[in-house]
Amino acid sequence: xxxFLDFSFLDALDIILVAILLYYVYKLLKGxxxxxxxxxxxxxxxxxxxxxxxxxxxxxxxxxxxxxLGAIAILIVFQPEVRKFLLMLGSTNFTNKxxxxxxxxxxxxxxxxxxxxxxxxTACEEMASTKTGALIVLERTQNLDFVKFxxxxxxxxxxxxxxxxxxxxxxxxxxxxxxxKENFIIAARVILPLSNKKLPARFGLRHKAAIGxxxxxxxxxxxxxxxxxxxxxxxxxxxxxxxxxxxxxETIRYDLN
Numbered sequence: 001x002x003x004f005l006d007f008s009f010l011d012a013l014d015i016i017l018v019a020i021l022l023y024y025v026y027k028l029l030k031g032x033x034x035x036x037x038x039x040x041x042x043x044x045x046x047x048x049x050x051x052x053x054x055x056x057x058x059x060x061x062x063x064x065x066x067x068x069l070g071a072i073a074i075l076i077v078f079q080p081e082v083r084k085f086l087l088m089l090g091s092t093n094f095t096n097k098x099x100x101x102x103x104x105x106x107x108x109x110x111x112x113x114x115x116x117x118x119x120x121x122t123a124c125e126e127m128a129s130t131k132t133g134a135l136i137v138l139e140r141t142q143n144l145d146f147v148k149f150x151x152x153x154x155x156x157x158x159x160x161x162x163x164x165x166x167x168x169x170x171x172x173x174x175x176x177x178x179x180x181k182e183n184f185i186i187a188a189r190v191i192l193p194l195s196n197k198k199l200p201a202r203f204g205l206r207h208k209a210a211i212g213x214x215x216x217x218x219x220x221x222x223x224x225x226x227x228x229x230x231x232x233x234x235x236x237x238x239x240x241x242x243x244x245x246x247x248x249x250e251t252i253r254y255d256l257n
Contacts, residue, residue, distance in 0.1 A: 114183045116158045117252045121245050123163040124224050124231050133226030134167040135177040135206045137192070140256065142217040144179055151176055151190035158183050167224075177209065177221075195237065202228060210234040220255055 025038065048067060051060035120136060127134050137144065152173065156162055158180060166173045166188055176189040192209035193216060199207060203225075210221035215237035223232045233240045233248060235255060242248040 115180065115256055116183055117249050117256070119158055119160045120163065120180070120222065121249050121252070123160040124222050125245055126160070127164060127167060127224045128229045128231045131226055131229040132164075132167055132169065132224065133174075133206060134163075134222070134224040135192075135210060136163070136222040137177050137179045137190070137210070137213060138220040138222075138252070138256065139179060139181040139186075140218045140220065142219065144181075144213075144217065144219060147190055147192055147213065148179055148187040151179075151187045154178075154185050154188050156185045158185060177206075177213075197237070202230075207232060207234070211237050214238075220252060222252075 044063060045067065048060060048063035051063060115138065120138075124134060124136070162185065163178070165171060166178060166185075168174060173188040177192050178185050179187040179190055193212040194205070194208045195211035195215055197208070197211055199211075204227065206223045206225070210223045210232070211234055213219050214221055214234050218236075221234040223234065224230075225232070231248075233242060233251070240251065242251055
């Protein structure tokens with residue numbers, strides 16, 4: 001009767017791996033409509049396991065058939081999230097100790113970002129005042145090499161004048177996006193994948209590109225509109241609202257952590 005209390009090393013490893021998998025799934029779905037679907041599926045699976053344990057054969061069989069038949073439907077519903085998850089796994093460089101540990105940074109209680117967020121936001125504010133278009137991508141845990149190589153490789157420490165000079169209208173680097181990793185601009189004039197979302201007419205290709213890369217990865221994006229001079233912050237394929245620059249700086253710092 002007490003056989004279920006037997007606990008081995010493999011049981012502990014199984015629990016840890018499932019916890020990591022669920023964390024990454026939650027991280028991908030957080031802030032999207034899909035999180036509600038995921039919670040509903042998780043509840044159905046939980047009830048199914050309970051009915052199996054209680055040997056309620058008819059109900060457990062019905063729920064098991066429903067889950068198995070719904071597997072294909074789940075893949076269709078979560079197609080963008082599945083793509084993003086596989087891309088995240090494929091872009092993880094397990095041979096690089098630093099990058100591998102970065103993937104596990106959720107185990108840390110407090111992390112301090114090295115990125116000079118204040119200089120980035122201040123540069124965007126000044127470019128917005130002159131209606132200078134800009135697209136800045138902040139790399140987080142997922143590697144952006146697959147888009148970085150479409151532009152010009154760089155290794156420049158962040159500061160306000162550098163960012164403004166790159167996006168100056170007569171600069172040869174002003175078209176496309178810049179990618180920032182930690183506190184360095186690692187690429188400029190980068191071509192990003194465009195989103196298929198329909199946006200209001202006031203949003204242009206920069207916004208579609210920012211939404212596109214943030215849908216496929218966990219990158220953060222700052223966009224300055226050349227037409228309106230409005231500054232936008234985009235995360236997980238959605239616009240994030242902010243009241244002022246100070247709130248935006250704190251939000252970006254929190255998201256980078």
